[in-house]
Amino acid sequence: MSERGIVVHKPYARLSREQIEMIDKASLDLLENPGVLCYHEESVSMLGKAGSTAKKTREGEHDAWWVSIPAKVIKQALETAPSTVTLGARNPENQVVLEAEGNRVHFGSGSETNYWLEVKPEVFTSKEDGHERTIPVMKRSRGNLDYLCRSAHLAEQLENLDFFIRNVNVQDADITTGNKDVNVFFAALNNVTKPVISGVADFDQLEKVVNMAEIIAGGREELVKNPVVSFITSVIKSPLQIVGETAEKLIAIAKLGLPVVISTSPQGGSTAPIDELGMVAQVNAEALAGITINQLANPGAPVIYGAVPVRARMDDLHDMYGVPEFCHYNMDCAQMARYYKVPCYSTAGVADARVPGIQATVEKMYTYTAVPFAAPGLVHYAFGLLDKTQTFSPEQAVLDNHKIGMAKFLHRESGVNEEAVERTKKTVEEVMHSPYRMYARYARGMLRRGEIFGGFPFEGESEDQDQTLLKVNERLKELEARDHQYLSEEVCKKIFDSTPGLVPRLNPYK
Amino acid sequence: MSKNLIDQIVNNVLQGRRNNDDEGIEEGMTGDPGVAELVQEALDSGIDTNDILLNGLSKGMEMVGEKYETGEYFIPDMLTAAEAVEAGMKVMEPHLVKGEDGSGKGTVVMATVEKDLHDIGKNLVSIMLKGAGFTVVDLGIDVPAARIVEAAEEEGAGLVGLSALLNTTMSNMGDVVKELETKGLRDKIKVLIGGAPTSEDFAREIGADSYGKDAFAAIKEAEKLLKKV
Numbered sequence A: 001m002s003e004r005g006i007v008v009h010k011p012y013a014r015l016s017r018e019q020i021e022m023i024d025k026a027s028l029d030l031l032e033n034p035g036v037l038c039y040h041e042e043s044v045s046m047l048g049k050a051g052s053t054a055k056k057t058r059e060g061e062h063d064a065w066w067v068s069i070p071a072k073v074i075k076q077a078l079e080t081a082p083s084t085v086t087l088g089a090r091n092p093e094n095q096v097v098l099e100a101e102g103n104r105v106h107f108g109s110g111s112e113t114n115y116w117l118e119v120k121p122e123v124f125t126s127k128e129d130g131h132e133r134t135i136p137v138m139k140r141s142r143g144n145l146d147y148l149c150r151s152a153h154l155a156e157q158l159e160n161l162d163f164f165i166r167n168v169n170v171q172d173a174d175i176t177t178g179n180k181d182v183n184v185f186f187a188a189l190n191n192v193t194k195p196v197i198s199g200v201a202d203f204d205q206l207e208k209v210v211n212m213a214e215i216i217a218g219g220r221e222e223l224v225k226n227p228v229v230s231f232i233t234s235v236i237k238s239p240l241q242i243v244g245e246t247a248e249k250l251i252a253i254a255k256l257g258l259p260v261v262i263s264t265s266p267q268g269g270s271t272a273p274i275d276e277l278g279m280v281a282q283v284n285a286e287a288l289a290g291i292t293i294n295q296l297a298n299p300g301a302p303v304i305y306g307a308v309p310v311r312a313r314m315d316d317l318h319d320m321y322g323v324p325e326f327c328h329y330n331m332d333c334a335q336m337a338r339y340y341k342v343p344c345y346s347t348a349g350v351a352d353a354r355v356p357g358i359q360a361t362v363e364k365m366y367t368y369t370a371v372p373f374a375a376p377g378l379v380h381y382a383f384g385l386l387d388k389t390q391t392f393s394p395e396q397a398v399l400d401n402h403k404i405g406m407a408k409f410l411h412r413e414s415g416v417n418e419e420a421v422e423r424t425k426k427t428v429e430e431v432m433h434s435p436y437r438m439y440a441r442y443a444r445g446m447l448r449r450g451e452i453f454g455g456f457p458f459e460g461e462s463e464d465q466d467q468t469l470l471k472v473n474e475r476l477k478e479l480e481a482r483d484h485q486y487l488s489e490e491v492c493k494k495i496f497d498s499t500p501g502l503v504p505r506l507n508p509y510k
Numbered sequence B: 001m002s003k004n005l006i007d008q009i010v011n012n013v014l015q016g017r018r019n020n021d022d023e024g025i026e027e028g029m030t031g032d033p034g035v036a037e038l039v040q041e042a043l044d045s046g047i048d049t050n051d052i053l054l055n056g057l058s059k060g061m062e063m064v065g066e067k068y069e070t071g072e073y074f075i076p077d078m079l080t081a082a083e084a085v086e087a088g089m090k091v092m093e094p095h096l097v098k099g100e101d102g103s104g105k106g107t108v109v110m111a112t113v114e115k116d117l118h119d120i121g122k123n124l125v126s127i128m129l130k131g132a133g134f135t136v137v138d139l140g141i142d143v144p145a146a147r148i149v150e151a152a153e154e155e156g157a158g159l160v161g162l163s164a165l166l167n168t169t170m171s172n173m174g175d176v177v178k179e180l181e182t183k184g185l186r187d188k189i190k191v192l193i194g195g196a197p198t199s200e201d202f203a204r205e206i207g208a209d210s211y212g213k214d215a216f217a218a219i220k221e222a223e224k225l226l227k228k229v
């Protein structure tokens, strides 16, 4: 049984049972009328065979169908969807076991940022007082394979990161749609021994990616037992539309029997209602539609309820994460997934702020603390994301790792039991009769057993300058200097021999 | 044999074990002799008190200080170690010549000044001074100037350490300096002050000899002020 993540002992139930049932009913009603607008013929026919009705229409240049899905079709799919899903890992000790009704929360990375922003400390002389000061200057670059490898290696080092989703978009000159997926998956798998989850950009590369994973896992059957890769499909375009190409991938992955996250990300205020009920009723309907297609393609295939509801910023209509509504939406969805007995994929830790530091950390800390209270199995987007997921900052990821440690620590058990009560009475009595009446000796015991939270390792010493980023930058360098957990030479050779499109510079044995 | 005992004293100071009941930092030490038992054994086997003090207790405490500086130890470790040293000193006491504590570090009278009840910082300073080998007479909290001076004279202390945490009580530190002057003791007894609202400037203002910003500064300053000329 996986020991990763943190157990939330009494998940916060924002919605009452009656409210959950109301939302369930509302979502099912929406799936029947207006229904979903489906751009994928195979899905339409699968849904039809199961008892849905479809009406053909034309949307711009594309054929589409208005599909009315009756409640019984959805309920049937939920019957077959497994309530336990295992995300495999190169190191089986790092497997993440998701129990729909369990309370273990895991934190991971994401998404695909276009930019990589790193700190370059530089010395300046102040015009104010003539003193020299080291300032964390930021260097912003386009994402590439090298940065992806660096962040995968960093992800392996961060003790609070439980699963890896490729976080920077690779925009190297030699990377095309035709070879992107194999390179992205290899970069991740070659550096991370924790579960790797990713979307597939190009359907034609799915087979190659799966082949690579089979080589690593040691065969087809082994891969299904220990799925070292899991997938994300954004099969829904909100509101309530089923995308043709992604549905194709979803069905193929379902048939392979590998875990897949149905990810739907409506924006409250633009592509979904902004109020809590409206948002959750819609995003829930969307997740259910995805799960249903997956289960119709292969009943019993491992599937994860992935709801990424966000709120719109009122000034520019970008996604907004670190706000109360975001927490409401996400906590509700975790409850809905639990009600359906399907593991949940949720979100926390994205900042609107463009640069690492105080503002970003405040936004992140808010969702790190709130969302896990509802105990979703997976919390993605949690490391290093800035600028509404446009930018990844490795320094911020290191800072986030610490803050997630705080969020996890919050859920430690209280330690109240009969034996502890006796120990406490004895301690107080001893201290009352000691010279200075100090509890330091007893604190030390806990300190040494790792039972006291470690404090703030990135606090600076300066009285007139925030040095956090400089400290984090030092820590990052230490983490980056650690050994790589590369795949063996033999495995790499097999993968390179059988995977056209892999760029040779990714091979550590070259 | 004697080398071995002294090493064990050092190790048990590092482990913060006063006696055999205490647990250490490492597992499974409870039941083994702690500093008190080891010092007794050392005395019984005729080891010189100076040897026990300098190479055992003080050496251990110095190593604790180094570990604190490198970040391996925290304040609770320091306090626990200082308590272990204190337990050893208790056993040594009857064997030391009166007025001389072997290490020659001298006696400090500590107090929180009148009308002030804050003592966490003052206790930290007291415990650490003891751990560093000073003889500390701690008068507690809310102590009038006259009582502090009287005790310093009685104990033959070369230094008084004063603590205040309130803007309204820090001026009472000045009263202690004046009282020492009145009694003609000012050149025999030095004054070291500390506590959050105080400062080096304030020490100068009231005519105290020195200011310490924390317990480590307290040890340094006390060592300077009590250094025999």
Ligand code: B12
Pocket (backbone or CB within 6 Å): B115, B116, B117, B118, B119, B120, B121, B122, B124, B125, B161, B162, B163, B164, B165, B166, B167, B168, B192, B193, B194, B195, B196, B197, B211, B212, B213, B214, B215, B217, B218
């Ligand atoms: C704990 C505390 C209390 C506790 C004290 C418990 C106890 N056993 O000591 C209680 C609740 C009793 C208390 C009461 C009050 N308190 Co109070 N208290 C504090 C608090 C939160 C922490 C003090 C502390 O223990 N710090 C930790 C120790 C380790 O640090 P330290 O004392 O500074 O000591 C270190 C150094 O200064 C130095 N040092 C200290 N002494 C010495 C001596 C020497 C010789 C040397 C070299 C060095 C040295 O070394 C120490 C170790 O590193 C402070 C806030 C603060 N940030 O300081 C307020 C504070 C000191 N209290 C304050 C006040 C106002 C009060 C009350 C008046 C509140 C009230 N209205 O009732 C009462 C006063 C009671 C009284 N007559 O004294 C104010 C003082 C404001 C001011 N500048 O005047 C403070 C600053 C809080 C605030 N910001 O308002 N308090």
